[in-house]
Amino acid sequence: MSFVMDPQPIEPGIVLTEEQKRRRRSRSIAIAVALFVFVVLIFAVTLVKGPGVLVRPL
Amino acid sequence: MSLSGQRAGIAAPLTDGVSYAEPSMAGAGDYLALMKPRVMSLVVFTALAGLVVAPGPMHPVLAFFALVCIAVGAGAAGALNMWYDADIDAVMSRTSDRPVPAGRIRPGEALAFGLVLAGFSVVFLGLMINVLAAGLLAFTIFFYGVIYTMWLKRSTPQNIVIGGAAGAFPPMIGWAAATGGIGLESCLLFLIIFFWTPPHFWALSLYRCDDYFRANIPMLPVAPVGVAPWLLGTAGLVYGCIAMLGGAVMVVLALQLYRAPKGASEPVAKRLFGISIVYLFVLFAALLFERALGLAQFGLPFGRVVA
Numbered sequence: 001m002s003f004v005m006d007p008q009p010i011e012p013g014i015v016l017t018e019e020q021k022r023r024r025r026s027r028s029i030a031i032a033v034a035l036f037v038f039v040v041l042i043f044a045v046t047l048v049k050g051p052g053v054l055v056r057p058l
Numbered sequence: 059m060s061l062s063g064q065r066a067g068i069a070a071p072l073t074d075g076v077s078y079a080e081p082s083m084a085g086a087g088d089y090l091a092l093m094k095p096r097v098m099s100l101v102v103f104t105a106l107a108g109l110v111v112a113p114g115p116m117h118p119v120l121a122f123f124a125l126v127c128i129a130v131g132a133g134a135a136g137a138l139n140m141w142y143d144a145d146i147d148a149v150m151s152r153t154s155d156r157p158v159p160a161g162r163i164r165p166g167e168a169l170a171f172g173l174v175l176a177g178f179s180v181v182f183l184g185l186m187i188n189v190l191a192a193g194l195l196a197f198t199i200f201f202y203g204v205i206y207t208m209w210l211k212r213s214t215p216q217n218i219v220i221g222g223a224a225g226a227f228p229p230m231i232g233w234a235a236a237t238g239g240i241g242l243e244s245c246l247l248f249l250i251i252f253f254w255t256p257p258h259f260w261a262l263s264l265y266r267c268d269d270y271f272r273a274n275i276p277m278l279p280v281a282p283v284g285v286a287p288w289l290l291g292t293a294g295l296v297y298g299c300i301a302m303l304g305g306a307v308m309v310v311l312a313l314q315l316y317r318a319p320k321g322a323s324e325p326v327a328k329r330l331f332g333i334s335i336v337y338l339f340v341l342f343a344a345l346l347f348e349r350a351l352g353l354a355q356f357g358l359p360f361g362r363v364v365a
Contacts, residue, residue, distance in 0.1 A: 014081060019083070020082075020083060022085075023082070023083055023084060023085040024081070026085045026087070027082075027084065027086055029086065030086035030089065030090075041123055041126065042186075044119050044123075045119060045120065047119075048117050048119045048120060049120075049186070
C-alpha cells in the first residue's frame with residue numbers, strides 16, 4: 001500500500017503586469033546609476049583630499 | 059490605501075479616493091519629480107554663485123561634490139514637502155498629478171526617500187567639505203520641511219516672506235563650503251534672494267488665484283540689496299549696472315501692479331512674475347561671469363573700508 005501525495009498547488013502569487021515590470025526596471029536602473037555615481041564621487045574626493053581625507057576645517 | 063488624515067479646512071481632493079498601486083507603479087521619474095528638479099536647478103545655480111564669489115581657491119572636484127550634496131539636500135526638502143503637502147496637492151489642479159496625490163508613491167515612501175537623502179547629503183557634506191556648510195544645509199532642510207511646510211504655510215498669509223529664507227540659504231552654503239565661514243558678502247547674497255522671493259511668489263499667486271487680496275509687495279528692499287554687492291566691492295561694474303537696471307524695472311512693474319485696477323492686474327502680475335525670474339538669474343549669472351572674466355576688480359572700494 002502506498003500513499004500518493006497530492007502535488008502542492010502552485011500559487012501564482014503577485015504577477016506583475018508589463019507596465020509594472022517596466023517601471024520596476026527603471027527604478028532598478030536608477031538605483032544602480034545613483035550608487036555608481038556615489039561611489040565614483042567618494043573615490044574622486046578621496047583621491048583629491050589624499051591622506052587628509054578626514055581632516056576638515058570647522 | 060487612500061489619502062487619509064485630511065486636515066480641517068481643506069477642500070475635497072480632485073482625484074476622488076486616491077488608491078496606491080500594489081505593487082508599486084512608481085517609475086524613476088516619479089522619484090525625480092519628488093525632488094522638485096526645477097527648484098533644485100535654481101538652488102544649484104545660486105549655490106554655485108556663492109562658491110565662485112567666495113575668496114580663496116577650491117578644488118573643482120570638491121566644489122562639484124559640495125554642489126551635489128546641496129542639490130540632493132534641496133531634493134530631500136522637496137520630497138519632505140511633497141509628503142506633508144499631499145492633501146493640499148490633491149485639491150489643486152496644478153499639483154494633483156504629483157506622485158503622492160496621484161497614488162504612484164505612498165506617503166511613507168516619500169517620507170523615507172526624503173529622510174534618507176537629507177541624511178546622506180548632510181553627513182557627506184560634513185565629512186568631505188566642512189561642518190559649517192553641513193550645519194547650514196541641515197538647517198535649511200529643517201527650515202523648509204518643518205518651519206515652512208508644516209507650520210507657516212498653513213497658518214499665516216506671510217508664509218512666503220519668512221519661508222523664503224529656505225530658498226535664500228544655498229549661496230550662503232556655497233560660500234561656507236568654499237571658505238569655512240560666513241561673511242558679510244554671503245549674507246548679502248542671502249538677502250537678495252530673501253527679498254526677491256515675496257514679490258516673485260505673490261505675482262504668481264495674483265494671477266493663479268481667483269480671489270486674491272492686494273498684497274503689500276515689499277519691492278523696495280530688493281532693489282538696494284541687489285546693488286549692495288557692487289557697493290561693497292564684492293561684485294564689479296557690470297553687475298552694478300545690471301542690478302540697478304533690473305531693480306528699477308522690478309520697482310516700475312511692482313508700482314504698475316499696485317496701481318492696476320481690480321480685474322486688470324493679471325497681465326501685469328504675469329509680467330512681474332516672468333521678469334522676476336529673469337532678474338534673479340541675470341543677477342547671479344553676472345556674478346559668475348565677472349569672476350570668470352576677471353571683471354570683479356571694477357567694484358567700488360567701499361568693501362575695503364567695511365572690511
